[in-house]
Amino acid sequence: xxxxxxxxxxxxxxxxxxxxxxxxxxxxxxxxxxxxxxxxxxxxxxxxxxxxxxxxxxxxxxxxxxxxxxxxxxxxxxxxxxxxxxxxxxxxxxxxxxxxxxxxxxxxxxxxxxx
Amino acid sequence: xxxxxxxxxxxxxxxxxxxxxxxxxxxxxxxxxxxxxxxxxxxxxxxxxxxxxxxxxxxxxxxxxxxxxxxxxxxxxxxxxxxxxxxxxxxxxxxxxxxxxxxxxxx
Numbered sequence: 001x002x003x004x005x006x007x008x009x010x011x012x013x014x015x016x017x018x019x020x021x022x023x024x025x026x027x028x029x030x031x032x033x034x035x036x037x038x039x040x041x042x043x044x045x046x047x048x049x050x051x052x053x054x055x056x057x058x059x060x061x062x063x064x065x066x067x068x069x070x071x072x073x074x075x076x077x078x079x080x081x082x083x084x085x086x087x088x089x090x091x092x093x094x095x096x097x098x099x100x101x102x103x104x105x106x107x108x109x110x111x112x113x114x115x
Numbered sequence: 116x117x118x119x120x121x122x123x124x125x126x127x128x129x130x131x132x133x134x135x136x137x138x139x140x141x142x143x144x145x146x147x148x149x150x151x152x153x154x155x156x157x158x159x160x161x162x163x164x165x166x167x168x169x170x171x172x173x174x175x176x177x178x179x180x181x182x183x184x185x186x187x188x189x190x191x192x193x194x195x196x197x198x199x200x201x202x203x204x205x206x207x208x209x210x211x212x213x214x215x216x217x218x219x220x221x222x
Binding site for chain 1: 119148150156157158159160163181202204209210211212213214215
């Protein structure tokens, strides 16, 4: 059906607050990825899901960051006690299966601003 | 780890040809991908090279040389709508991106 969707599109929060970012992948896509893009920079890998499992969390920058995926579909990225350096665009991508050559389809991102 | 280098900016006129080079260092990867991102938009897939050589997709072509740790994206017959950022990325199930090249197309 539709492409990858993310919500909210914009989030402004105060330093120290917790935020939740949501990703709805393309239906049937088993692989899901979170990336972060700071202003004018490339994308930085955060975490990878295959189904509901996260075999690679190596990109999460600190223990304030966590993510889960339920029903092999929706994923939530949670940032606790936000800091100003967390300000960035958080992008979600999905792909049809666990293949190293599969195209990743990106959502429009959530722009997070921490004041 | 992985690291990739690509030029930060390229400017060209409509109808011209632009080549964006990408050099990389890696301990292993499956292929090199290219993504396009318009301002404020989602990255979209352009091309993928699993093997050495040239892949052609319409006006866009991509090349990989594993022995030289080098690849490039060739944009032909440039159009105004090609003004965007272009990223090379190493595939090893996750993508490791370069910092991106901003292409500006002038009339």
